[in-house]
Amino acid sequence: MSPAHSVLHDVFGYEHFRGPQEAIIEHVSAGGDALVLMPTGGGKSLCYQVPAIVRREAGHGVTLVVSPLIALMHDQVGALLEAGVEAAFLNSTLDWPQTLEVERRLARGELTMLYAAPERVTTERFIALLDGLHERGQLSLIAIDEAHCVSQWGHDFRPEYRQLALLHQRYPEVPRIALTATADELTRADIVAGLELGDARLFISSFDRPNIRYRLEEKKEPLAQLIRFIEREHPGEAGVVYCQSRKRVEEMAAALRDAGVQALPYHAGMPADQRQQHQDRFLREDGIVMVATIAFGMGIDKPDVRFVAHLDMPKNIEGYYQETGRAGRDGLPADAWMVYGLQDVVNQRRMIDDGDAAEEFKAVLRGKLDALLALAEATDCRRVRLLRYFGEEYGRPAAGPPQGGPAPSGGSEPREAGSVGATCGNCDNCLNPPAVWDGTDAARKLLSTIYRVQQANGLSFGAGHLLDIVRGKDTEKVRQFGHERLSTFGIGKEYSDNQLRGVLRQLLALGAIGVHRVLLDSGHSFDTLVLTPGSRPVLRGEQSVPLRQATAQATPRRTRRASAPPVAAANLDPDAQVRFINLKAWRAEVAREHNLPAYVIFHDATLAAIAERNPVSMGDLQGINGMGATKLDKYGEEVLRVCRA
Structure with a gap:
């Protein structure tokens, strides 16, 4: 085994890399720079976590992970600690003594990974910490997650990301990896320029998420349409509903609760402690539907979100793709459902026209909005159009430099997706071709x-x-x-x-x-x-x-009764389903004790694999995806006890 494969197997419990993960990890572990485009749920975090551990074991020191969200830092650090990796974060949730303790551990060389937000990374105090590590030769790698935030053309632009170029200017020999799930050619070029990644190799994974079914309907009675969608297809399952305004979020969350759905609101106008409470419930409890503005979602790792619904049209395809990508991260069937109407288009066009930006910038934004509207009004395969927007032909690799080739130095406006004959068999237009x-x-x-x-x-x-x-x-x-x-x-x-x-x-x-x-x-x-x-x-x-042709809502192809088993356990026999339910109950207890989301302990897919195998010895647990050496030692006997019961 290569060092990277050993880490993948022993620490994370996986047998094989997915897609371009191996090439990325080998390149970065050897000290190369990389720009990685990989869809949500495609395994981006392993692309820097594995090299961080490999380089740490080779004596290179600590990896800095720049992450934009406190919740994401907390969950990823918790997952790493569960896997036996020494990791920590520095953010506003720590008091002064806790902050000092993390800094001391960093200085003593005890950490493999340190997570921090871009606003903190660029402060004088933090730079002084990095300077000390660098002088001792212990700054191993810099990972910049959600790198699309650096781009003025992106949907989540954060000016603080622009300042991260100083890390390269200050520590030019330290390798860097920037990662994002959404970036067209224009945004990629802006990332490269903003982070000074001109010598980085570009790795583009397929943007396709075949488990997601795309459905876009004309908006008629949006609340009634949403309730019907949830009741028919996702009763009792986790989902995210996106709305344009804070007021609409509150109204829709209340209406869903009145309809018997466990729904919570989330928007930037709520008190911070209430937002955190709602987010924690969404991550830790089953079957919660979060009704939110786009303030919610980036970096959310919850794997069993079964649907993402849009009650208002997003600004562009990048935003739509990023948001829909939060469904089905576990690779199991999920829905991306949206209703849209004329007023959505008018509102979005007006916000562009009334903005203070230069006309050149507005023209690009209009083009992006028009591309999303073209996707909504399309009569051919949604997936083909969506992938083509990102430079990928359905069934073939993404366009651009060869995989692993140099990152682009320039860009162009997004290309409009054209009509082609390919069909995916898992979008509304392919399942129920509309009349024209x-x-x-x-x-x-x-x-x-x-x-x-x-x-x-x-x-x-x-x-x-x-x-x-x-x-x-x-x-x-x-x-x-x-x-x-x-x-x-x-x-x-x-x-x-x-x-x-x-x-x-x-x-x-x-x-x-x-x-x-x-x-x-x-x-x-x-x-x-x-x-x-x-x-x-x-x-x-x-x-x-x-x-x-405007048509009545088609009868859904995939319906589920409220009593149906969870998606991950759908193919298990009755005895295995009982074991799965018992394992979920045990996992919930462990998660509460550790103050972590349940999926950080084990994913549903891991529990389903355990339930299907019905292990009777520790040896039977080896080789199950997600069962690394640390977790086997920590939880193996308990898992066997639950299965015997």
């Missing part, structure tokens, strides 16, 4: 109405009023402005409201209409739709507008 209709005529009628309204009144109006004119509705507002006299009044009676809203979404995606915010004397405001230079090709019939 030609929305070009309806689009021209809508654009003509916007033009004539502006001509008649010198004003612009919102989507609801424009649809009333096109469909010929006799409303008070129509009469107030005399819009029943327009030549386009009632010109689109043959189209339903849902059809026309779909047309407007596509026109926004095409840039054929824009969003203009109108401020009232009262201080209130509202969004209106206006023509753009992109309107002309559609009005002239030079550009077609193909659309997916």
Whole structure:
């Protein structure tokens, strides 16, 4: 066995590396720099934890892990300690005596890994600690997790990450590894520039998560749609529901609780202690649904999240992919479910247009939003489009430099995913292919109405009023402005409201209409739709507008009863399922004693493998994934006792 394989087997209890893990680990263990793109749940943490242990055993000292979240540090350090690895963190949860003790242990050379947030790493006191390690030749490796935070184009930009380049400037011979789950070409280039990783090798794992089923539906009654989705397919299972605003988070969490779902809210406006309490419950208890803004989620390692739902459209595909990737980290079936509507697109476009950024920056953000809308309105395979956005053709490796080649020095705007014939068999469009209709005529009628309204009144109006004119509705507002006299009044009676809203979404995606915010004397405001230079090709019939036919919600392919066994135990025989349940109960007790999430002790998949094997001796436990040497010594006899019972 190579040193890396020995660590993988003896410390973490795994027999084989996954995907490009081995090549990354060997490169970094030998002192090379690396930029690693690997999907959530793909095993990124092992890519720096194994080299950290290998280099420590070779006498190189401690590895610094820059991590953006306190919860992630706590869980990863807890998992390392459970595996017999000396690790610690420095963050605001420690009091002064605890902080001093960690610093003393660091100075005495007792730690293999030290976790800290970027805000702390760049302070004078912390740099002084690193200087001392460096002078003694005991700064072994620098790992920068969630590296997309360095990029202004990323969805979680944190200015503090930009300052991390000083680590390379100060300790140029210390190897570095930067890791992220989401980065298109533009973001990758920004990471390389921001962290000065020009000589790093780029490792791109497949972005595909085949266990995740992607489903995007038109938003009609979002709460009712969400409750129906959870009750039919994920009763009693852990999930995350993302909403755009804090108020909506609170409302949806309360509504889910009223419907019998164990739901908790999470957003940045809550007291810090309450946020921590809710996060701890989500991590430590079974079946909790977290309703949250995007303030929640980055770095959450909970493996058995069975669904991620979006009640509002994210800003871009990177954010959508990062958030949906929190489902099914254990490799078992999971759902990425989203409802979206015209107002989502209007809101996101308005936030871009009203921002203070330069026009060049806004143009990139609009392109990213349009790519997500194109994914939502697509009639072909969602997975093919999603992967192509990140430069990967379905069934083939990611595009770009050869795996392990030099990191890019420049980037380009995201490429729009095109329609190809491949199908994944695990998204809504592949399972229930939608009907398509030609929305070009309806689009021209809508654009003509916007033009004539502006001509008649010198004003612009919102989507609801424009649809009333096109469909010929006799409303008070129509009469107030005399819009029943327009030549386009009632010109689109043959189209339903849902059809026309779909047309407007596509026109926004095409840039054929824009969003203009109108401020009232009262201080209130509202969004209106206006023509753009992109309107002309559609009005002239030079550009077609193909659309997916709005249909009723399809019957789900995968349904589960409330009494169904956990997903990890679904294929076990009845006796093994009893052992699995008993092992979960024992694991919960151990986790409470150690103040750790249960999955840090053992993953469900490990418990299922133990239950299936029905071990009677310590030798029977060897070779089970997740049963490293330390855990075998620590828990082996107890596991055997539970199985015998």
